[in-house]
Amino acid sequence: LKIGVLASGNGSNLQAIIDQVETGVIQARIACVIANKSDAFALERAKRHGIPAFFLDHRAFAGREAYDAAVVETLRGYGVRLVVLAGFMRIITPVLLEAFPLSIMNIHPALLPAFPGLHAQRQALQYGAKISGCTVHFVDEGTDTGPIVIQAAVPVMGNDTEETLAARIQVEEHRIYPQAVRLFAEGRLQVVGRKVTITDVIS
Numbered sequence: 001l002k003i004g005v006l007a008s009g010n011g012s013n014l015q016a017i018i019d020q021v022e023t024g025v026i027q028a029r030i031a032c033v034i035a036n037k038s039d040a041f042a043l044e045r046a047k048r049h050g051i052p053a054f055f056l057d058h059r060a061f062a063g064r065e066a067y068d069a070a071v072v073e074t075l076r077g078y079g080v081r082l083v084v085l086a087g088f089m090r091i092i093t094p095v096l097l098e099a100f101p102l103s104i105m106n107i108h109p110a111l112l113p114a115f116p117g118l119h120a121q122r123q124a125l126q127y128g129a130k131i132s133g134c135t136v137h138f139v140d141e142g143t144d145t146g147p148i149v150i151q152a153a154v155p156v157m158g159n160d161t162e163e164t165l166a167a168r169i170q171v172e173e174h175r176i177y178p179q180a181v182r183l184f185a186e187g188r189l190q191v192v193g194r195k196v197t198i199t200d201v202i203s
């Protein structure tokens, strides 16, 4: 399986997936990494591991569709079959969605359907939630609305800031995102309607 990763920032989730690919836990290859920010550390991480890394500047395109068409072209050029959004801070259009049906994953730092959209940790703190976490889901046309693959919960502490809560959630992100990618690579994710079933390995 060839994976394409889209990122905008640090890329710690990308790193977690790279690590499990390199140890052979995930039987797949990260074929390319695309970032829409030239200074995204995710690009640096890719280069360090010999993964083709591209800065695609969204400001150089006429609109979201034109940008996504360039993303699709790059991904197709590398034979990508699974697209992993890892901190990619852009709304994606049907151009990308329709090119990779049920083959785009995202991780969101809350227990969906609670707290979708931006600043999920801040939303959880402001709401007074006592438990939050993260969700890996397939991407559909909505914002953080697609079929849920895996979730993990963490407690919210009374003295949490956005940063301390985000850090606690990230530990779980780095655990469940590679796990979801692995299940996809093993052909074990079955999607019916909005429900994802994890099937057993048939031997």
Ligand code: GRF
Pocket: 007, 009, 010, 011, 012, 013, 014, 086, 087, 088, 107, 108, 109, 134, 170, 173
């Ligand atoms: C993560 O918190 C993820 O939940 C959100 O963006 C952040 C990306 O972090 N979608 P990183 O770039 O993988 O370190």
